[in-house]
Amino acid sequence: MVSEGTHTVTAGPPDPARTEAVIFKAGCPECRGRFELAADALRLAIGATHRTTFYSFTCPRCQAAVRKPAGERIVELLTGGGVSTLRLHSTVRGGSAARA
Numbered sequence: 425m426v427s428e429g430t431h432t433v434t435a436g437p438p439d440p441a442r443t444e445a446v447i448f449k450a451g452c453p454e455c456r457g458r459f460e461l462a463a464d465a466l467r468l469a470i471g472a473t474h475r476t477t478f479y480s481f482t483c484p485r486c487q488a489a490v491r492k493p494a495g496e497r498i499v500e501l502l503t504g505g506g507v508s509t510l511r512l513h514s515t516v517r518g519g520s521a522a523r524a
Contacts, residue, residue: 445463447460454490459483463502463505463508465484467481468494470499472512
């Protein structure tokens with residue numbers, strides 16, 4: 425179990441010989457429900473900074489869209505547990521090129 429701030433992600437270590445799915449414990453800030461989610465119910469977005477790295481899911485109880493920050497350890501647990509990951513890239517525009 426890993427806690428960061430006010431949220432908790434729990435997962436067992438990945439085991440290649442294991443055939444059962446990894447289950448994550450989660451909570452909803454809207455309805456305060458506590459439940460377990462399979463990896464395919466979660467989405468992980470990895471951005472350039474800790475502010476743009478988060479995981480999200482839909483609360484199975486109240487259907488709220490939940491988005492929570494993900495630190496390094498949570499990213500490690502979620503990716504190791506098979507959660508679908510999206511890498512976010514920022515577009516940086518350079519200065520104007522001089523024309524000859």
